[in-house]
Amino acid sequence: MKKKLTYQDLEKELEKLKNHNKALISENREIKADKKKSIVSSEQSISEIKLTDNKYLSEQFLFDVLMEMVPGRVYFKNRESQFIKISNSLAKWHGLDSPEAAIGKTDFDFFTKKHAKKALEDEQQIMNSGILLQNIEEKETRDNGEITWSLTSKLPITDKKGQIIGIFGISRDITDRKKAEYALKENELKLRNIFENSTNLFYSHTSDHMLTYMSPQVINVLGYTPEESMIKWTELASDNPINNIGFQHTQKAIDTGIAQAPFELELIHKNGKKVWIEVREGPVIKNGKTISIVGALIDITDRKNAEQALKDKESYKDALFHRSFTPMVVMDIKTYEFVDCNEAAIKILGYQRKEEVLGKTSIEVSTQKQYNGESSSTASKNKVKTALKEGSVLFEWKHQRPNKEVWDAEVHLMKIKHKGEELLKFSLLDITNRKKAEQALKESEEKYRLLIENQSDLVIKIDKDGRFSFVSKTYCVLFGKTEQELLGKAFMPYVYEDDMRATENAINRLHKPPHKLYFRNRAITKGGVRWVSWMYTAVLDDNKNLKEIIAVGRDITGKVKTENNLIESEQKLRKLNTTKDKFFSIIAHDLRGPFNSMLGFANLLVNKFDRFDIRKQKEFLGILADNLENTYKLLENLLLWARTQRGTIDFNPAKENLHVLTDETIELLRQSAANKAIFFINQIPEDIYVHADMNMLLTIFRNLISNAIKFTPKEGKIVISAGLTTDEYEQNLVEISVKDSGVGIEKEKRTQLFKISENISTKGTEGESGTGLGLILCKEFIEIHGGTIKVESEIWKGSSFIFTLPLG
Template sequence: MNSERETTGNKNSNEKTLNPGIGALENDPEKEQVQLKKTKNLLRLSEIKIQALTEAIPDLIFRINREGIYLDYKAASSDLYHQTDSIIGKNNREITPPDFADLIDAKVKLTLDTGEMQYFEYQLSIPNKGLCSYEARLVPNGPDEVLAIVRDVTSNKLTGEALIESNLNQRAIMDSISEGLLLIDKTGMIIDSNEANATFYGFSIDSIRGKNLFEFFPTSFKPEQEKLLNAVFEQGKVLTSESKFHNRWYEYSVHPVIDTTGIIKKAVINARDISHQKNLIHELETALKENRESTEFLENLINSIPDVIGIQDNKHQIIRYNKAGYEFLNTSPEQIRGKKCFHLIDRDQECELCATSISYKTKKPAHIERYFPEKDIWLDIRSYPIFENNGEIRLVIEHLRDITHIKSVEAALRKSEERYKELFNSSAGGILIGSQDGVIIQVNSTFAEMTGFTPGFLIGKHISEGIFTAESLKATPFRFDLLKQGKTVTSERTIITSDNRLMQVEMHTHILPDGTYQSIYHDITERKRAEEEINRQNEVLKKINLEKDKFFSIIAHDLRSPFTSFLGLTELMAEEIDSMPKEEVRFIANELKKSASNLYNLLENLLEWSMVQRNMKPFSPQKINLRSVARQSTETLREAATGKQITVTLDIPDEITVMADRPMLDTILRNLFSNAVKFTAKGGSVMISAGEEHNGDIEIMIEDSGIGIPETMLGTIFNISGKHNRPGTSGEPSNGLGLLLCKEFIEKNGGKIGVKSTAGKGSCFYFTLPAG
């Protein structure tokens, strides 16, 4: 490998320096105006994009400063404030109620002071709409203003309130019933209970939830338990039976509850104490069997029963009723002689379903529930056969109880449940209902559609299991502690849908009266994307503003200074050239040459930078011999190095080639070499070297023994917002534009740039390019 080291010492050079020519300064004002106009067009284009983006968002968006002045405003599809005129430039207090204005001012101040997003909910009375609910997010947008996004959530609030009201109605209906009501799952665990049932077992409603119903029964009831659960949950049957419990007789019915997917996961148990009726009927049976003829005994016995008690023979002929029966049928013993039971309700034939007939056929007690439209009444009818010694039925005792109120309650419960389901599944937001332990027990159709998960897949899972991303759960843990305090918890999370899409949702969770948790979900994926795009466009605007400021700064200061020097020298020559010695004229001519060269280099960088910002810079990468380009690119600048007695060393092997755009590579090497010479004192040194990296790229280094770079400047040296316009060691002007160009061009060519420097000891700028 031929690696020749080429060194230029501190001697006078006989080579001529390329004269850029004064012509490079012609028509500069026009170029400045063109560049200014294009910069303004870029700003306008970016503003149009942001406007189009915000118009696509259905929320109300506005910018407001710390003083409460609206700087910009985009109304939702229905203007939340119903302002016919633009509110831009107006104070918040001019258009909103005082209390609400105080709230906005406080939230704006808090957002700006903390630098964090503020979320809050509020209500406003809106003309023609009444009291409406809104949620707002305020995010910092610079040091003195915030960006606010406001959404109308009235419909969601109404849905949530209706669901809560529906739950409260169900609770009131359940607790108004004197009989026991239980809601159990397929294991027998008590999901809910009414007040009467909880009190019977010696618990409160909250404390009985979660206990297993069969814990209260003896172990001998185990076979009956399995039979009951199988019949209800597997076969979907309604069971009705009687059972003796703690020396009391209870009649119970078990009804399966079918969910929206057609699966039975819960059952309702209705139980009532029938000990009194049982005892009385037993005494009546005993009296009849013993053929007691004591009229007084029989009368007192059956008339003490509040329900209807009737005695019929095997031909349905009525023998008698108790006092309650005569009152209920509005008849008397004389009027019922020779009549059958169905005659008393104005029928001329036996009822289609008759408990007495069933008892005669089966020779067993029978039980039915029937509605009698003639009296608009529901009756619970039970028949008990009394046998002769030969085993034939002698009489049937019929027990009737008015259950119209219970049926009305059941109908109201069904209606309430239907209304709840309708509200539940028609909600615009996805809804999950969870147990006190966070296990999902109910899923509405909206959530299923949002996520693609079926209710059957979700029910039974813990809320933290397989629905949210791990990062989402870690960033925002579930706050069951706040929920138990009755607070509504709002959070933003990321859901993994059934087809592995990531969906960003807003989650509002609160506790329901029965102790379960209700979470309402809204898909905010598009809104978050829009917010991210707005933030990105804001960053673009900030960058454009910085570039514009940098451009104006260079025009106002860096371009003006060389012109001032240039004009001063030409004015001196014009006035005094006749009296000037030859040496002084030569000195002024050299100074003019320096000023013209500096102006040319500055204008060249400005034009290059302008073309890059407008994406107009041609890009044609090609295989280039690095040593040859480095020598040519720095040739015209070596005179400045010689003038400062700086030793320049070129240590690049001949065979190294790179794949790069030639004009861009010229600009990179010229600027980095110029900076090295500019910030190196007289008698110093500059070295340009290159070598191959492990990954095959070529690394180029420009090292100097100059004044170095302060640590405070290193972090922003390639950033347009940085202040890097310090003069060179001989007062050479500097504006920092060259380094910006170098970074842009190096990255365009697929490389990276970096710097290592120690103040007072020199710097090393290094960058990479793909090998050729």
């Protein structure tokens, strides 16, 4: 250990120090003579001291210099792994003011507990076994969380007796190297991913063409697995002569060590089909000699087939070019000079003969500057670059004919290959009129805006995606929004929800002629829901597709309210007139008839009573009684109906037993049914209750069952049933049915049964009369309860009147 601490590489520094001392002695000898003796004496004393302490300077001094100057991190520890000496560089690395600040501390004072514990275990093992630890890479996590890497060697320190008394350690920071290693591994992984996931096929082969690597894509390109393809590169080639040229390129790269230009090969797929590939490769050089070739293949079979098809059609395209009505010009890719054109191009460019066009450039047929102010020369070069890079480019261009006439064209510039030569071809479409129209539109835009902003109507523009592209000030004010808040936002959210579908249908109709319509809807404005009357006009593009919608609207809320009031008043008036007409019709006809009949029988009995026997008298009195009963029912219904029309009828709903009320009605009408031998079946459960007005419900039952008796022939039956159901709002209801076995109702009459305006009174099976008022009264009483009524019927099989009431 001591031998290592002499540091022979620093002996030169000691030698310099001795020479420096000798120089000092020499200089002192030149001092004045009167001091010579004392100076010489001093020189001798110094020299003796140096000789005595030479060993100390040789070891201790150099050791101190080493600890201060050495760039590596050097330290000494005692048996307890406490620092007893560290180098200046290690002190700085730990952030200490001086090496002395580390004395007595351990790794636990500088590193995480996990790292310090591992270091302690290693050092105790070294001191217990005497085996050194050499060039160990350590990952260190410091207290501040910083992670570093060190290359560390540790060896035991022994005393004169050979006893291990501590540890000597030296470490070097290799953090940058480790980061580089990790970066290299990551790059290698990325490169492998690129190789394995690229559409290209990567390969390598020796200088004698023996393949040593094929990426997995080989199975897609040639049908072989990478293992199957480890053969001579030339064995995969077809007998196409072009392959000889390609392999000559490879051999030249091997011989010269210089990468050659890309080339094409025709290979044979495992299934026997020919595959065209483009090869890009380069040599791998070692000691000035090519040891292998690496490269990438691209499958260009489709492109080659397309080129061949293009070549086959070239003559046809040539004829098509010259006969086309579309102006077309071919230009040289380097000089930009026109090398060919068709008759349509000669005409549109303003020339008479083809010779006048050939040799010219695009600059000579253009204005000096284009639309954006860029010079035609610069703009032309930029367009050519784009076409060469992307294959084609479409743009607008300002041209000038020989007579100085300026015209506008839409230019389609594309790269073509003709007879193996790359050229540029452009076609022209005259858009002069369109550009003039656009300019006129642009000039009128400001006038249009001023006009819009200073009128009271609402004006908006909606793009094809249904978003605002323009809003007038009046629209912003009505909806309480700024222009910035509306532009680009969807139009439909400002339409009242119930009117959205109708609005969408209206907008869809704009796609068809005349592309204009008038429409009204409700809008959600700052002040609430308002009615707006719109005139929608569609703006179409050149392809007749909807480009935008211009809508002019006006707030008509007040007008709509007035219209609604008028309609409501008219409906009420019509209803009152209908009610009045029906009322007078009943009085004039339905009441007059029964009274005339009763008066006739009464007069007959009064005047000739004694002439009739008892049987005849009873018969006439029975007819008179029936007429009185029917007339009473009619009057009762008429009075109830009149009260409903005036809104004066009482409505007091309560929980009522449906079965009991049905039985009461059946008992009331049992005699009328017995006269026709009709029997009743009450199938309503005894525990069903409804929430209804009892008097109204009895009237409903009385009229429906009376009707059933009236239109059911002798020996028929009437079935009353009920069951639970729910409406569209999940409300619990009771559905009640009155079904007879009568004559049925014709289909066209069913829809008229419940209308006061229709007079469909029909005689019963025994000639019973009626007014049709009973069913109308039933419908109105049921609707007062929130229910509905319908009829199902089949001729000569009977009818069912079905209605609903709230569950009690």
